[in-house]
Structure formats: structure tokens, C-alpha cells
Amino acid sequence: MDSILIQILNGLDKGAAYALIALGLTLVFGTLGIVNFAHGAIFMLGAFCAVTFRKLLTLSVKVKDESVTMFAAYKDEPYLKIWFGDTGEAIIDYAVPLSILIAIPFMVLVGYAMERGLIRHFYKRAHADQILVTFGLAIVVQELIKASFGANPIPQAAPDIVAGSANVGLWFGLGESLVYPWWRLIYLCFSGVMIFAVFSFLQFTTYGMVVRAGMRDRETVGLLGINIQRRFTIVFAIAAVVAGTAGVMYTPILPPDYHMGMDFLVLSFVVVVVGGMGSLGGAVTAGFLLGIVQSFASMNEVKSIIPGIDQIIIYLVAVVILLTLPRGLMGRAGVMDD
Amino acid sequence: MSDFSKLNRRQALKLGAAGAATIGATPLFFSRNAWAETFANDPGNKASVTLGFNVPQTGAYSDEGADELRAYKLAVKHLNGEGDGGMMNTFKPSSLKGNGILGKKVTFTTGDTQTKSDAARASAKRMIEKDGALMITGGSSSGVAVAVQGMCQEAGIIFMAGLTHSNDTTGKDKRRYGFRHFFNAYMSGAALGPVLEKEIGNDRRAYHLTADYTWGWTQEQSMRAFTEGSDNVDGMDGIKGIGWENVAHVKTPVGAGDFSQYITPVLNSGADVLVLNHYGKDMINSLTQAIQFGLRDKQVNGKNFEIVVPLFSRLMAQGAGENIKGILGSTNWNWSLKDAGSQAFVKAFGAEYGFPPSMAAHTCYCQTLLYANACEMAGTFYPPEVIKALEGFSFDGMGNGATEYRAADHQCFKDVLVVRGNQNPSSQFDLLEVVQTTPRSQVEYDPKIFGGELGPYKV
Incomplete structure (x- = not known):
């Protein structure tokens, strides 16, 4: 029983990561009609905001290791720790959540620059052109990150207070053996908050209402004298913020490296297609569904019956769903039907 | 036209000697560059x-x-x-x-x-x-x-x-x-086995997570043979092991990124050792996530849970950061x-x-x-x-x-280093401490055990 519950938790956790990236992808596709292959790179850029912020917080005095004379071997003493003692250490400890503060404005800028500088020139071009240009952009971004930070993953620790595991079993009266890492639970809650915020924004604000109307019929909204294009630019920036902050929060789970965006991108596209192109609810539902399915397929009991199923299950489910529901789980008629 | 009948004895001897020398040297002359004609990218007279x-x-x-x-x-x-x-x-x-x-x-x-x-x-x-x-x-x-x-x-x-x-x-x-x-993987197993017995004992139950390709398979095979004995391990013979028991050995896709779905089954499996047969980015990710799930601080079967990484490198240790501290493994050189x-x-x-x-x-x-x-x-x-x-x-x-x-x-045989993630590094490079230098004699094996043929000298 414990192992099933823990796989459900794990699936939700994985699904949350897929859903957050897929949400941004769908938002951009639904509003701008752009298939954005650079979205994974935005997720990765968010993660590197956390890396950069920690680097800034840990700017250090270098204390030379005198036993080594052949090269510069030293131990770092961060200025923050020297100047502020325990307070400085605590600030460094909270580097990941604090880096959200710099990630949000940075991702708004990235999103805005990307949309105005490149994407808008491809609105009226074929999807193949959009895919090529955004994929190319993703490669450029990741190579820039590799040149600046190297190819090795760079570990980012969660704050000490949430470094261990929570006794989830005790919370629900299921005994002590059901434990789950605190940070993964935090990530799950964070994803929930982000998804709720995006839906609320679109559902309950006038701004969101206009965006939704624009998603349905851009021309009519334009005829009403509303500059829908400007709103869509802002939606692109919002999608970048969602992906970027997801990247920041994911760093303690997966040490970031230049390729992490590409690793997630392929799966997220599967999620978008399974959920239904342009459907926000579909993207979120498919994200969680595929996360849970993947998690269960990795159980030893399942793998002993069908070896290797864990590596193909997502694609297998996608095939089955698309065969039975060609538009995906919640796909709308007319979206990418041709 | 020459008149051979007019040759005197001295001239005939000279001519004979020259002819003999020419005939004697001819095979060498023609075969001198024979290799040059038969091997790829011969530099010949190039500088x-x-x-x-x-x-x-x-x-x-x-x-x-x-x-x-x-x-x-x-x-x-x-x-x-x-x-x-x-x-x-x-x-x-x-x-x-x-x-x-x-x-x-x-x-x-x-x-x-x-x-x-x-x-x-x-x-x-x-x-x-x-x-x-x-x-x-x-x-x-x-x-x-x-x-x-x-x-x-x-x-x-x-x-x-x-x-x-x-x-x-x-x-x-x-x-x-x-x-x-x-x-190679065999040598890692041979070097690590005795150290693991000494450091964490022989009454252990191990869970292997293994990268699903040639290196991962042979690494798992070797580690299992030297901890559990070769009786239950395909392709290995005559290795006694240190009395460990196998709980499970699970193949993981290369570049999985998030290994959590493979780590969660370890939690309640009854295993008290996790062997990560992963290298590079996979190892950094799986180790980071194993520690996140609290495995290093866990107590199972009345013992401290242990994690072993059979193949370590300093570059990997840099990527794993704090998580590498105290973890045992082996390395070619430091x-x-x-x-x-x-x-x-x-x-x-x-x-x-x-x-x-x-x-x-x-x-x-x-x-x-x-x-x-x-x-x-x-x-x-x-x-x-x-x-x-x-x-x-x-x-x-x-x-x-x-x-x-x-x-x-064509395998080099030399001493093998068993290392541990340094608990108190004195510099950014001081990440691995050498626990033991295992002598070459302890990691040698019969070349026949792995089969294969070297093939011809001339191709």
C-alpha cells in the first residue's frame, strides 16, 4: 500500500513539472498560434537564474590551500558569511526560493524580448518555420549557457529546514514508512499555486477575459478597438515567467545543466498533444496523468511483467489516447486540425 | 660491346663481388618499404x-x-x-x-x-x-x-x-x-568488495540501480559478484563475495534526469545499501535524488543505510556537491x-x-x-x-x-584506488580522499572469463 501511495505522490510530483511547462506551451500556442520549441530553454534559463543568484550570494574571499603549490587551490569564504555571520549564512541557505525574486523580472524581460525580437516575425509563417526558428533559438541559448557555466550539472541545495523528508504517512495515519522529500512536496504545492494563478488570471480578470476572447477570435476582438497583440505579448511574458519560476524551483530536485530544458521539452510536447492543442485544462490534466502513469510503470512489479515498459509508457499512452481521441483529452475542434 | 674474354682475374673478382652484393641487397632494397606499402597513413618521408x-x-x-x-x-x-x-x-x-x-x-x-x-x-x-x-x-x-x-x-x-x-x-x-x-568494472568490484566488508560489514542487503548499457551491465555484474558471490551472477565464476544479499537490480534509462520513480521503491524494499551503477550526469542526478529521499540518513535492519558509487571521478564529484561526502567508490587515478x-x-x-x-x-x-x-x-x-x-x-x-x-x-593492470567523498575538503579540488590503494595482484583475473578474440595483427 505504501509503495502505491508513494508512486502516486511521485507521479503527481513529476506531473506537476510536466504540467507547468506544458501550461506555458499551451498558453503561447493558444494565444499566438506559435509552436514554441524554445520553451524548454526558458525553463532552463529560470534554473540558471537560481545558479547565478547563488553565485552572487556566495561571492567569496579565496583562502589558499598552502599544501598545494602546483595550481590555485583554495577554499571559499563567502563575503556574506564574513560580514553578517549566521544571517549571511541563512540568506545563502535560502538562495533558491529567494532567486524567484530575480527570476520573475528577468523572465518577463526574456519573454518580451523573445516575442518582440523574433517570434512576432513568424506569426504568419508555417508551423514548420516556427518550429525551426524556435528550436534554433533553443540551441543558441543552451550553447550560451554551456559556454558560460560548463556542461556539468551545478548542484543547488534546498534550504536546510526542508532538506530532509516529511513523514507523510503519519499525517494520514498510515504509519512511519511513508516518507517523501519536503522540497518535492513544496514543488507540488508551488505548481498547484502557479496553475491556479494562471487559471484565475484568465478566468476572473477582465484582462484574462479579453485574452480568452482573443484566443477564440482574434479579429473580432481587434475590431472592438482592443490592441490584442500587446496583450498577447504580455501573455508570452507570463508563459515565460511560469516556465522560468518552475525552472528555479526544480533546481534542488535536478541539478541544472544546459540541456535540462531539452530533456523536458519533448515530454511536455507529448503532454500538450495528449491534453489537446490549445487546451490549458487538457495540458494540466495530461501532465498529471502521464506523470502518474510513468511513475507506476517504473515499479519493479510492473517491470518484471513487461520489461522496459517504463521507457515507452508515455508514448504508448499518447498513441492510445490519440487513436481514440484524435484531438487529445480536451482538444477543441479547429485547432491544428488541418 | 664488351669483350668478356679480355677480363683479367682482378676485374673478374671485382665484377663478381659487385654482382654478389647487388643480388644480396636486392631483397632488402625491395622490401625496405614494404610496411609503408601495407599500412594506413604511413608518414613515409614526412617530417x-x-x-x-x-x-x-x-x-x-x-x-x-x-x-x-x-x-x-x-x-x-x-x-x-x-x-x-x-x-x-x-x-x-x-x-x-x-x-x-x-x-x-x-x-x-x-x-x-x-x-x-x-x-x-x-x-x-x-x-x-x-x-x-x-x-x-x-x-x-x-x-x-x-x-x-x-x-x-x-x-x-x-x-x-x-x-x-x-x-x-x-x-x-x-x-x-x-x-x-x-x-575496468571487474577491478572496481575486486577493489571495493574487501573495503565494503571492512567499512560496512557483510550482513547487507543491496539494491542496484544500473545504467542500461554495456558499462552499467558489467559494472552491476562485477559489483554483485564481489559482494554477493558469483553463483547468482551470469558471466562470473569463482568469486566468493562478502556475503551480501541482492534485493533487486533495476535497469534505468541513460539520461533519465529524474530518477525518483526508481528510488522510491528502494525506500521500503528492505535494502540497506544502494549501489548506483551510474556515471556522469546520471550519477549526479541519481545520487542527489537518493539523498533527497533521505536514504543516507535512514536506518534499515538496525544499520545505517549506505550508498555506494562504484566509479567516481573528480568532475562528477564537483557536480554532486555536498552529496558526495562520505560516499565510497573507486577511481583510476587521483x-x-x-x-x-x-x-x-x-x-x-x-x-x-x-x-x-x-x-x-x-x-x-x-x-x-x-x-x-x-x-x-x-x-x-x-x-x-x-x-x-x-x-x-x-x-x-x-x-x-x-x-x-x-x-x-590489451588491458593494463595496475593498483586501483578506493576513494571516499571528502568530508572536509581543503580546496575546491580536494573532493576525494583515498581510502585504500588496492594492489594490482588483487584485481587481476583470467582473460578467458570475458571471452572475445583479439583478431589478426595484419588487416
Whole structure:
């Protein structure tokens, strides 16, 4: 029983990561009609905001290791720790959540620059052109990150207070053996908050209402004298913020490296297609569904019956769903039907 | 027209001697350059020779590849008599003179393996066919090494493997033209087994997570044989083990990223040891996530839960950060070794680049010098003769003590280091502490156990 519950938790956790990236992808596709292959790179850029912020917080005095004379071997003493003692250490400890503060404005800028500088020139071009240009952009971004930070993953620790595991079993009266890492639970809650915020924004604000109307019929909204294009630019920036902050929060789970965006991108596209192109609810539902399915397929009991199923299950489910529901789980008629 | 009847005795003797000398020398004259006509990329009368350095310059292992390339450049410099000579001062017996190889200046060309077999083969082929590379070396993956080694055998070009740890490289996939200086999975198991028994005991239940490719399979096989005994392990015989029990051994896809779905079943499996048969980014991710799930702080069966990483490198330790602390593993070489050869190499590399070399850099540097030395010993670049010079060659002064290139499988045998993630590093490079240097005799094995055929000298 414990192992099933823990796989459900794990699936939700994985699904949350897929859903957050897929949400941004769908938002951009639904509003701008752009298939954005650079979205994974935005997720990765968010993660590197956390890396950069920690680097800034840990700017250090270098204390030379005198036993080594052949090269510069030293131990770092961060200025923050020297100047502020325990307070400085605590600030460094909270580097990941604090880096959200710099990630949000940075991702708004990235999103805005990307949309105005490149994407808008491809609105009226074929999807193949959009895919090529955004994929190319993703490669450029990741190579820039590799040149600046190297190819090795760079570990980012969660704050000490949430470094261990929570006794989830005790919370629900299921005994002590059901434990789950605190940070993964935090990530799950964070994803929930982000998804709720995006839906609320679109559902309950006038701004969101206009965006939704624009998603349905851009021309009519334009005829009403509303500059829908400007709103869509802002939606692109919002999608970048969602992906970027997801990247920041994911760093303690997966040490970031230049390729992490590409690793997630392929799966997220599967999620978008399974959920239904342009459907926000579909993207979120498919994200969680595929996360849970993947998690269960990795159980030893399942793998002993069908070896290797864990590596193909997502694609297998996608095939089955698309065969039975060609538009995906919640796909709308007319979206990418041709 | 000559009149032979007018030849006097002295003239007849002279003519006879000249004729005899001509006839005697004729076979030598015609066969003198016979090798030149039969081997690929013979430098002939050129003033230089070209070596092909095939390393990952893009992709997840590009940092390791960059370090390999640094070592190769340093080796070329030293072979050409530039710099302080590095290990050329400590390597013995050495035929190297510091004037290139056989008097020809060493130049090089590079290729990008991308850590993909197809790409690695293509870049090696390009270096052989277009750039005239006389020898190919490098790589950071066993899959790549096996693929390139096979291609080099067909092309008649010697392949001096870089970082490859699978038993298969010098086991079932060994080739006459392939040589490995790096240690292998069997040696890691043989070195780690006794240390694990001493450090964490023999009443243990182990759970293996294994990268699903040639290296991972042989690493798991070796670790299980040396901890559980070889009775239940396919392809291994006569190994007693240390009394451990196997709970599960699970294959994980290479580059999985998030390993949580493979780690969660470990939590309540009853295992008290997790063996991560992962390397590079996979190892960094799986170790980070295992620690996140609280495995290092867990108590199972009344014992502290332990994590073992059979193959460590300093570059990986850097990626894993704090998580590596206290974790046991093995490594081919570490810059902190105090022997004269290691110190000479670290000094030369440190002076050139400002930081210490990785184990990948070390093995690549050694391979270049060993190839050059074999050419000098053979007195030719003709591969069959160079191969014969390398086979059974015993040497010292390159770190890891007395070493031998075993003729039967082209595997180097030398001491193996068991290391632990340093709890209190004194610098950014002081990440691994040497727990034990396992003597070469303890990690040697019968070459027949892994099967395979070296193949012919002449191709």
C-alpha cells in the first residue's frame, strides 16, 4: 500500500513539472498560434537564474590551500558569511526560493524580448518555420549557457529546514514508512499555486477575459478597438515567467545543466498533444496523468511483467489516447486540425 | 660491346663481388618499404605524424572531453620536447627522446564523439581518411570505445582508448588494435568488495540501480559478484563475495534526469545499501535524488543505510556537491597521489592550465606517451610491430605503481584506488580522499572469463 501511495505522490510530483511547462506551451500556442520549441530553454534559463543568484550570494574571499603549490587551490569564504555571520549564512541557505525574486523580472524581460525580437516575425509563417526558428533559438541559448557555466550539472541545495523528508504517512495515519522529500512536496504545492494563478488570471480578470476572447477570435476582438497583440505579448511574458519560476524551483530536485530544458521539452510536447492543442485544462490534466502513469510503470512489479515498459509508457499512452481521441483529452475542434 | 674474354682475374673478382652484393641487397632494397606499402597513413618521408584525438566536445561529457584534450595537447608538447617533460621524466623504461616520435614532429587533429557511437565512428573515420591520423585515442564512454575500436581494427589503425570502464572493452569486444590503460568494472568490484566488508560489514542487503548499457551491465555484474558471490551472477565464476544479499537490480534509462520513480521503491524494499551503477550526469542526478529521499540518513535492519558509487571521478564529484561526502567508490587515478609520476604530471598540467587534471586527462596523457614509446621501441610506425611492442609491456612512473599491458587482452593492470567523498575538503579540488590503494595482484583475473578474440595483427 505504501509503495502505491508513494508512486502516486511521485507521479503527481513529476506531473506537476510536466504540467507547468506544458501550461506555458499551451498558453503561447493558444494565444499566438506559435509552436514554441524554445520553451524548454526558458525553463532552463529560470534554473540558471537560481545558479547565478547563488553565485552572487556566495561571492567569496579565496583562502589558499598552502599544501598545494602546483595550481590555485583554495577554499571559499563567502563575503556574506564574513560580514553578517549566521544571517549571511541563512540568506545563502535560502538562495533558491529567494532567486524567484530575480527570476520573475528577468523572465518577463526574456519573454518580451523573445516575442518582440523574433517570434512576432513568424506569426504568419508555417508551423514548420516556427518550429525551426524556435528550436534554433533553443540551441543558441543552451550553447550560451554551456559556454558560460560548463556542461556539468551545478548542484543547488534546498534550504536546510526542508532538506530532509516529511513523514507523510503519519499525517494520514498510515504509519512511519511513508516518507517523501519536503522540497518535492513544496514543488507540488508551488505548481498547484502557479496553475491556479494562471487559471484565475484568465478566468476572473477582465484582462484574462479579453485574452480568452482573443484566443477564440482574434479579429473580432481587434475590431472592438482592443490592441490584442500587446496583450498577447504580455501573455508570452507570463508563459515565460511560469516556465522560468518552475525552472528555479526544480533546481534542488535536478541539478541544472544546459540541456535540462531539452530533456523536458519533448515530454511536455507529448503532454500538450495528449491534453489537446490549445487546451490549458487538457495540458494540466495530461501532465498529471502521464506523470502518474510513468511513475507506476517504473515499479519493479510492473517491470518484471513487461520489461522496459517504463521507457515507452508515455508514448504508448499518447498513441492510445490519440487513436481514440484524435484531438487529445480536451482538444477543441479547429485547432491544428488541418 | 664488351669483350668478356679480355677480363683479367682482378676485374673478374671485382665484377663478381659487385654482382654478389647487388643480388644480396636486392631483397632488402625491395622490401625496405614494404610496411609503408601495407599500412594506413604511413608518414613515409614526412617530417611529422598526426594523431587523432577523438573526445566529446559537445554534449553532457564535454567538460570531461575538454580535460582529455588538454592532456593530449600537453602530451604532444612533451613528446616534441617542449615544456618540462611531465611524466616523460619519470616513465621507465622509456625510449622517448623528446624529439617527437621516431624523429618526426607530433601534430594532431581532433574529433567530436558527442558521446554517441555513430558520431564517434564518423569523426574517427574522418580523422583517418581526411587528416591522415596514424592513431586514434580518446572518448568518455564504453559504448563509444567499443564502436570506435571495432572501426579502427577494420581500418588497421591503433586505438588507444580514453575513459572506458566496461569489462567488454577488453573482454568480449576486445580487438588486436585496441588498448586500454583505464581500469575496468571487474577491478572496481575486486577493489571495493574487501573495503565494503571492512567499512560496512557483510550482513547487507543491496539494491542496484544500473545504467542500461554495456558499462552499467558489467559494472552491476562485477559489483554483485564481489559482494554477493558469483553463483547468482551470469558471466562470473569463482568469486566468493562478502556475503551480501541482492534485493533487486533495476535497469534505468541513460539520461533519465529524474530518477525518483526508481528510488522510491528502494525506500521500503528492505535494502540497506544502494549501489548506483551510474556515471556522469546520471550519477549526479541519481545520487542527489537518493539523498533527497533521505536514504543516507535512514536506518534499515538496525544499520545505517549506505550508498555506494562504484566509479567516481573528480568532475562528477564537483557536480554532486555536498552529496558526495562520505560516499565510497573507486577511481583510476587521483591528482593527490604522491608518487613521482603523478606529481610530475600534476605539476605540468597545473602550470599549463591552472588546475589539476582529472582521471580522464591522466589516462589520455598516459596513452599518448605509451603509444609513442611503443613506436620508438618497435622502430617503426607499422601497426603490427607497434602492437607487439605494447603487448606485455611493463612500465612504471605513470602513477598507480608498476603496470603491465597484458598481451592476452590489451588491458593494463595496475593498483586501483578506493576513494571516499571528502568530508572536509581543503580546496575546491580536494573532493576525494583515498581510502585504500588496492594492489594490482588483487584485481587481476583470467582473460578467458570475458571471452572475445583479439583478431589478426595484419588487416
